[in-house]
Amino acid sequence: MRESKQPFVMVLFGATGDLAKRKLFPALYALVRDGLIHEQFAVVGVGRSEMDTADFRQMVQEAIRENSRLSIQEGQQWQNFINSIDYVAIDVTKSDTYGKLKTVVDGREKLMDGSSNRLFYLSLAPELFGTVATNLRLGGLTQNQGWKRLIIEKPFGKDLESAQALNEVISQSFKEEEVYRIDHYLGKEMVQNIEILRFTNMLFEPVWNNRYIDNVQITASETLGVEDRASYYEHSGALRDMVQNHMLQMLMMVCMEPPSKFETEAIRDEKVKVLRSLRRYGEDEVSQYVVRGQYSAGQMKNQPVLGYRDEPNVAPDSDTETFVAAKLFVNNFRWSGVPFFIRTGKRMPKKTTEIVIQFKEVPTLNNFHHGGNIGPNLLVININPSEGMTLYLNAKKPGTDDEVVTIAMDFCNNCEIEGGSPEAYERLINDAIHGDSTFFTRWDEVSLAWKFVDPIRRAWDKNLVPLHEYQAGTWGPKAVNYLLSEDNTQWWYVNEKEAFTLPAQMQDGVFSRR
Ligand SMILES: NC(=O)C1=CN([C@@H]2O[C@H](COP(=O)(O)OP(=O)(O)OC[C@H]3O[C@@H](n4cnc5c(N)ncnc54)[C@H](OP(=O)(O)O)[C@@H]3O)[C@@H](O)[C@H]2O)C=CC1
Numbered sequence: 063m064r065e066s067k068q069p070f071v072m073v074l075f076g077a078t079g080d081l082a083k084r085k086l087f088p089a090l091y092a093l094v095r096d097g098l099i100h101e102q103f104a105v106v107g108v109g110r111s112e113m114d115t116a117d118f119r120q121m122v123q124e125a126i127r128e129n130s131r132l133s134i135q136e137g138q139q140w141q142n143f144i145n146s147i148d149y150v151a152i153d154v155t156k157s158d159t160y161g162k163l164k165t166v167v168d169g170r171e172k173l174m175d176g177s178s179n180r181l182f183y184l185s186l187a188p189e190l191f192g193t194v195a196t197n198l199r200l201g202g203l204t205q206n207q208g209w210k211r212l213i214i215e216k217p218f219g220k221d222l223e224s225a226q227a228l229n230e231v232i233s234q235s236f237k238e239e240e241v242y243r244i245d246h247y248l249g250k251e252m253v254q255n256i257e258i259l260r261f262t263n264m265l266f267e268p269v270w271n272n273r274y275i276d277n278v279q280i281t282a283s284e285t286l287g288v289e290d291r292a293s294y295y296e297h298s299g300a301l302r303d304m305v306q307n308h309m310l311q312m313l314m315m316v317c318m319e320p321p322s323k324f325e326t327e328a329i330r331d332e333k334v335k336v337l338r339s340l341r342r343y344g345e346d347e348v349s350q351y352v353v354r355g356q357y358s359a360g361q362m363k364n365q366p367v368l369g370y371r372d373e374p375n376v377a378p379d380s381d382t383e384t385f386v387a388a389k390l391f392v393n394n395f396r397w398s399g400v401p402f403f404i405r406t407g408k409r410m411p412k413k414t415t416e417i418v419i420q421f422k423e424v425p426t427l428n429n430f431h432h433g434g435n436i437g438p439n440l441l442v443i444n445i446n447p448s449e450g451m452t453l454y455l456n457a458k459k460p461g462t463d464d465e466v467v468t469i470a471m472d473f474c475n476n477c478e479i480e481g482g483s484p485e486a487y488e489r490l491i492n493d494a495i496h497g498d499s500t501f502f503t504r505w506d507e508v509s510l511a512w513k514f515v516d517p518i519r520r521a522w523d524k525n526l527v528p529l530h531e532y533q534a535g536t537w538g539p540k541a542v543n544y545l546l547s548e549d550n551t552q553w554w555y556v557n558e559k560e561a562f563t564l565p566a567q568m569q570d571g572v573f574s575r576r
């Protein structure tokens with residue numbers, strides 16, 4: 063349930079970091095510009111770097127100018143926003159420095175008619191999450207009169223054991239309902255739209271099951287390489303970085319049952335049931351269902367790029383995976399027998415996140431038509447960067463008697479919104495401010511996701527599965543195709559020009575409203 067607007071102070075740990083500059087400050091500004099949060103609010107940025115508040119405000123202004131989807135509108139609103147920001151330089155590992163932070167927070171609250179609602183945002187290296195949660199309590203910052211909430215960035219642990227230990231530490235300072243574990247994919251417009259599409263359209267819900275769906279493909283491909291994040295990525299790899307969280311979250315949204323009510327816990331309960339039904343692979347099965355790869359030198363947009371092992375701060379013999387594909391099964395009444403193919407990787411030809419639902423073919427396929435090609439119906443949900451969906455259907459080619467062609471019905475979600483639709487972080491920060499944790503991950507989701515991922519990681523650590531190489535700028539190792547060929551299907555390809563392309567045999571007849 064969303065609360066009404068209330069005054070609050072947000073304490074942003076990691077305020078001088080990359081995420082704060084690229085995403086969090088632009089998101090806060092967008093919320094202010096759209097009038098979505100209470101006028102009485104303050105942001106207390108925390109970092110290690112020594113600087114005064116004026117310099118920090120300057121840094122924030124530049125970050126917003128560079129990264130915001132909205133341009134800065136000078137005027138009273140902007141002045142109020144920038145004046146609401148303070149900065150405190152402390153080492154967060156030292157509990158005796160929190161008095162300094164508390165003084166600034168208390169000072170801000172005195173200007174807010176005595177109200178004391180606190181949102182702590184941990185945009186810090188994950189090893190610091192537990193320490194800060196504890197130090198906030200020891201430093202007296204969690205004993206306020208109003209609400210307190212803790213937003214935690216990812217990753218939440220590096221396996222089940224470390225996640226449990228972290229959760230235990232956090233639970234000594236914050237109750238589960240006060241903890242907002244962020245997965246920014248859950249803030250993406252089209253990920254949230256899956257629920258609405260499924261549960262408000264009679265067209266889809268009756269066929270959303272193993273009787274009518276042949277397979278589902280979830281792709282999250284990136285053109286970027288590891289960039290300057292090797293110190294993190296070398297320990298994470300694509301499995302922990304993308305699969306444990308974002309890919310499984312998308313799977314849950316596609317597979318969940320309708321909740322008994324459109325309320326936070328009812329929705330989260332249904333998501334968790336999907337993870338409970340997700341078939342877990344034993345270490346000896348991993349090679350059959352999961353493929354890992356690492357990019358080698360190649361070309362992106364006709365420019366040569368380095369292989370992963372030659373990237374800065376990457377070990378020359380690193381076996382960190384930059385690509386994962388897997389065949390998953392959700393063993394419940396609705397989904398039994400339907401393969402879910404997922405793939406994610408860096409240095410692929412196109413940045414795209416999409417879900418393709420492939421429906422079964424009609425029984426009369428071979429004797430019904432005389433010309434053209436009948437393809438399966440596909441529903442393609444485009445999540446990022448284009449947002450929308452396309453439904454591929456068969457129809458009679460105009461001017462022929464019964465020649466069948468594929469037609470595409472398009473819906474674009476972000477074409478007509480000035481500056482694009484709101485960023486995931488806008489939505490999620492706004493939700494946390496208003497006490498709505500629907501699109502944050504509950505502890506049982508996190509722990510079940512690790513239970514699925516851990517045996518895969520162990521099989522890899524024991525070298526039970528080969529690490530395939532793929533050239534930068536390609537769609538991953540060729541070995542991945544065997545996952546699909548067993549089921550007599552193929553990846554539905556994405557090309558440079560369009561968000562989605564039909565395979566060759568369906569292309570000839572396509573006419574689209576695009
Ligand atoms: N960047 C991204 O694209 C994404 C990041 N994340 C997650 O967000 C979090 C932050 O990432 P990112 O912004 O990239 O990290 P950065 O390394 O860019 O920033 C780290 C921040 O933490 C501060 N910090 C580090 N140690 C201390 C300390 N002992 N005391 C006080 N402050 C400290 C730094 O302050 P200072 O610089 O002043 O030393 C800096 O503000 C991580 O959990 C990451 O996994 C998640 C998704 C994407």
Ligand SMILES: O=C1O[C@H](COP(=O)(O)O)[C@@H](O)[C@H](O)[C@H]1O
Binds near residue numbers: 303415
């Ligand atoms: O969480 C992460 O996500 C990004 C991809 O996010 P997107 O919104 O651009 O699709 C990924 O690059 C990064 O490695 C990972 O930590």
